Amino acid sequence: QVELVESGGVSVEAGGSLTLSCRSPNTRAYCMCWFRQAPGKEREEVASISRLGTPAYADSLKGRFTISRDYAEKALLLEMTNMKPEDPGTYCCAQAQRSVCPTQKEEYDYWGQGTQVTVSS
Numbered sequence: 001q002v003e004l005v006e007s008g009g010v011s012v013e014a015g016g017s018l019t020l021s022c023r024s025p026n027t028r029a030y031c032m033c034w035f036r037q038a039p040g041k042e043r044e045e046v047a048s049i050s051r052l053g054t055p056a057y058a059d060s061l062k063g064r065f066t067i068s069r070d071y072a073e074k075a076l077l078l079e080m081t082n083m084k085p086e087d088p089g090t091y092c093c094a095q096a097q098r099s100v101c102p103t104q105k106e107e108y109d110y111w112g113q114g115t116q117v118t119v120s121s
Helices: none
Strands: 005-007 011-013 017-024 032-035 044-049 055-057 066-068 074-079 089-096 113-120
Touching: 011 017, 017 032, 017 113, 032 066, 032 074, 044 066, 044 074, 055 066
Parallel strands: 011 113
Antiparallel strands: 005 017, 017 074, 032 044, 032 089, 044 055, 066 074, 089 113
16 A cells, blocks of 8 residues: 655635645655545546656646656655636645556546645635
């Protein structure tokens, strides 16, 4: 069993910035991904990063969100800027034990519990 532990979720003002972290012992070894789920909505993929470091983003979030790894801290990061009213939700990280990230969320092997993000106007 792989444990993924997210942190960093807080309330942020619209237009502000926030960085989330997901710690796991083998973050660098596999594909990692951030998902988010707003109340009453489907879980959606936010950003992923392959084992070799290739990032991919949801089209609507390109330019505002950045996914990366902190190798020293064994963490996956999600830097979010210019936060918008549609950004709140539970953000969770997931791991797929393969090099290339899958296209379906059902193919991810392990999930964190999530961290809450709210945006105030």
